[in-house]
Amino acid sequence: MVREHPHYVRLEYFAGKRQLAELQALLGHVTRALAKHGTGKLLVDQRLMTPFSPEEQVFVLEDWLPRANAEGGYRWGAVLQAHNVFARLATALVVTQMQGKPMTYQYFTDENAAVAWLVAQ
Secondary structure, eight states: OEEEOSSOEEEEOOSSOOOHHHHHHHHHHHHHHHHHHOSOEEEEEOTTOOOOOHHHHHIIIIIIHHHHHHHHOOOEEEEEOOSSHHHHHHHHHHHHHTTTSSOEEEEESOHHHHHHHHHHO
8 A cells, every 4th residue: 555645655465375466567666656755765565564575576676676766765764573484584685786876774663663764864
C-alpha cells in the first residue's frame, strides 16, 4: 500500500507471497508518488513483509531503485524492519549493494523515530 503524507511517501508491505508483476506495479506507483511529492523521502514499513524472492531482489536492485532515484528523486529511506529475519537479510543485501549511490537509509523498530528522522532530512 502506498500513501502520501505531508513530508514523505509511505510504502507498507503486508504478509504473504507476492507476484513479481504485482511488486513491479506497486513500486512503479511508489516512483510516481515520489516524483509527485518531490521530497525524495520514503518510509518503508517492512514489519509484516515476507522475504524478497531472488527475482524480486534483482528487480529492486537493478531496475526499481535506480529508476526511483532518477525519476522519482528518491534519496532518503526510513525502513521499519521486518519481523522476519530472512526478510531483513534480503533487504540488507539490497541496501549493501546500493552503497555509493546517492541514497541514505536508516533502520528503525519504532515508527515515531523513523518518521522523525525522515522529516529531519
